[in-house]
Structures are given as C-alpha cells and as structure tokens.
Amino acid sequence: MTWTLVLALAAGSYVFKVLGLVIIGNRALPPMLDRCLTLIPAALIAALVAKDTFSLGQDLGLDARAVGVLGAVIAAWRKLPMLAVIGVAAALTATVRLLG
Amino acid sequence: MPSGETSLFALAREPRLRPVVRASVTLGVAVGVFAISFGVGAVSAGGSTLQACAMSLLVFTGASQFSAVSVIAAGGSTGSALGGALLLSARNGVYGLAMSRHLDGPLVNRLVAAQLTIDESTEMALAQDDEPARRAAFWITGLSVFVFWNLGTLIGALIGNAINPETFGLDAAFPAAFVAMLWPHLRTSRGRIAAALGAIVCLSLIPFVPVGVPILCASLAVLVGVPVPAVDKRVPA
Numbered sequence: 001m002t003w004t005l006v007l008a009l010a011a012g013s014y015v016f017k018v019l020g021l022v023i024i025g026n027r028a029l030p031p032m033l034d035r036c037l038t039l040i041p042a043a044l045i046a047a048l049v050a051k052d053t054f055s056l057g058q059d060l061g062l063d064a065r066a067v068g069v070l071g072a073v074i075a076a077w078r079k080l081p082m083l084a085v086i087g088v089a090a091a092l093t094a095t096v097r098l099l100g
Numbered sequence: 101m102p103s104g105e106t107s108l109f110a111l112a113r114e115p116r117l118r119p120v121v122r123a124s125v126t127l128g129v130a131v132g133v134f135a136i137s138f139g140v141g142a143v144s145a146g147g148s149t150l151q152a153c154a155m156s157l158l159v160f161t162g163a164s165q166f167s168a169v170s171v172i173a174a175g176g177s178t179g180s181a182l183g184g185a186l187l188l189s190a191r192n193g194v195y196g197l198a199m200s201r202h203l204d205g206p207l208v209n210r211l212v213a214a215q216l217t218i219d220e221s222t223e224m225a226l227a228q229d230d231e232p233a234r235r236a237a238f239w240i241t242g243l244s245v246f247v248f249w250n251l252g253t254l255i256g257a258l259i260g261n262a263i264n265p266e267t268f269g270l271d272a273a274f275p276a277a278f279v280a281m282l283w284p285h286l287r288t289s290r291g292r293i294a295a296a297l298g299a300i301v302c303l304s305l306i307p308f309v310p311v312g313v314p315i316l317c318a319s320l321a322v323l324v325g326v327p328v329p330a331v332d333k334r335v336p337a
Contacts, residue, residue, distance in 0.1 A: 020196020089276030093269030
C-alpha cells in the first residue's frame with residue numbers, strides 16, 4: 001500500500017463530500033445521473049464480493065472462503081447484524097481450513 | 101458545532117433526543133468492530149499501522165477503504181485501487197446533496213460536516229421528523245461513527261500485526277463485510293440486476309486483465325439506471 005493511494009483517496013473522497021454538501025448544495029441532479037449514481041454500490045460491491053470470494057490475484061478458484069461467504073449470505077438474508085455476518089464467515093472459513 | 105442557537109451538547113441532553121443518542125452510540129460500536137476487520141485487512145495487505153489509521157481518519161468512508169485495500173491485497177496497482185474506491189465514494193456527494201438544506205450555517209461548519217457525510221449519518225438524520233433533531237442526529241451519529249471507526253481501525257491494525265489472519269478465517273471477513281454492505285442495495289430490482297451484472301463482469305474479466313481493473317469495469321453495470329423507470333413513464337407529461 002502506498003501513501004499516494006492513502007492521500008489521493010482521502011483528497012478525492014473529501015472533494016466528493018464537499019461537492020455535494022457545500023458546492024452543489026440543494027439542487028437536484030438530472031434523474032438519469034441520479035439513478036446511475038445510486039447503483040454504483042450495488043455494482044461495485046457485488047463485484048468485490050465475487051472477486052474476494054472466488055479469486056486469488058488473477059486465478060479463479062474455490063476454496064474455504066467460498067463456504068464462509070455462503071454463510072455470510074445466509075446470515076445477511078436472515079437479517080443478522082453485520083457483525084454476525086462477518087463472524088459466521090470467519091468461523092466457517094477457519095473451520096473448513098482446519099479440517100481441510 | 102451544529103449551526104443555530106443550541107450547542108450540540110445541549111441538544112444531546114434533550115430527553116426527546118435520547119433515542120437518537122442511544123442509537124448512534126450503538127451504531128458507532130457496531131461500526132467500530134467492523135473497523136477492526138478493516139484494520140486487520142489493511143496491514144495484511146502490506147499497509148503500515150499508520151497508513152491504516154491515516155486512511156480511516158482522512159478517507160472516512162467504509163466501502164471505499166475496504167475496496168482499496170481489497171484490490172491492493174490481491175496485487176492490484178495504486179491506480180486501479182484508487183479508481184474503484186473513488187467511484188464508491190462518489191455516493192457521499194449524493195448524500196451531501198440530500199443533507200445540504202438541513203446543514204446550513206457557517207462555511208467552516210459545513211466543511212467539517214462534509215467529512216462526516218456518510219451512509220450512517222445521512223440515514224440517521226433523514227429518519228428524524230424535525231430540523232433540530234435532523235441536525236443533531238447527523239452530528240451525533242457522524243461523530244460517534246468517526247470516533248469508533250478510527251479506534252477500531254487502530255485495534256485491528258495492531259491485531260493484524262500480531263496474528264496470522266488466515267488462521268482465524270479473517271481473509272473471509274472482507275467478502276463477508278462486502279455482503280453485509282451490499283444487502284441494503286438489493287432492495288430494488290435495478291439494484292439486484294446491477295449487482296448480478298457487476299459480479300459477472302468482474303469474474304469474467306479477472307483471468308484476462310490486471311488485478312483491480314475488473315472492479316472498474318463492473319461499474320458499467322450502473323447503466324442499468326439509464327432507462328426511465330416504468331413508474332415515471334406513467335406520470336403524464
């Protein structure tokens with residue numbers, strides 16, 4: 001991890017926050033832009049779930065993490081709190097690794 | 101720090117705001133434990149304790165921080181880690197738009213408020229019924245999450261330096277944290293389609309392009325938002 005990443009991300013994130021709250025302020029975005037921006041977390045976070053579950057670097061594969069994440073999905077679906085979702089995934093992954 | 105006649109501390113002591121204070125502290129503690137897994141992941145990805153803490157202090161938006169660390173951990177470049185993380189932080193700008201009319205006052209207050217404009221503070225504020233409660237909820241939740249998020253990151257970074265995270269399955273904590281963050285975005289059918297497309301685009305590109313780039317390409321799934329929704333079409337022109 002580089003300091004460039006830390007500081008550039010800090011600057012960029014703050015610019016977005018200030019842009020919305022202070023500079024653009026109380027004005028509506030064009031509806032299409034608003035709909036697309038709203039979908040960013042769904043698209044990117046789902047991609048991150050897929051990447052962190054099924055890949056190591058550029059290699060795709062199935063390992064103990066997949067069992068843990070399946071547990072996380074079930075926990076989220078059963079509306080368990082965020083911490084339980086993480087705890088279930090870590091415990092399942094560690095157990096599969098221990099047995100495997 | 102909130103504008104107007106009453107100070108934040110006076111507001112926080114008002115009996116009618118007690119549920120808000122209680123909820124924001126509970127949320128803060130939950131977020132703090134969540135931050136521990138961020139801290140562990142950040143040092144496992146090769147970051148120093150100082151870098152992990154600097155990120156939480158200065159970036160202060162969970163999904164972006166997790167995304168940046170996740171890409172670096174997989175061997176991605178600074179540029180691709182930055183790209184995905186910045187796309188995720190753009191939504192705080194949208195929260196800012198929603199909050200701006202509730203947070204008037206001196207510029208310096210709004211510049212501080214901007215750093216605290218994240219999912220939790222915005223949601224808690226918009227759930228209140230009147231202006232003073234909204235302002236108080238924003239500040240109390242924002243500050244509570246800020247304190248616990250940074251404390252948790254420090255604890256996580258120290259733990260991450262002391263143990264092997266894989267032994268405890270903590271490498272699965274990242275995708276699990278993403279699952280928890282993703283869930284509220286799956287309430288709409290467009291959200292579900294965008295999520296499915298994002299995951300498919302990412303997985304199909306992973307073997308062929310540098311690490312981190314599939315995450316950037318997954319953002320194309322937001323184009324699901326381009327067609328005008330059926331509900332809008334029914335409104336007469």
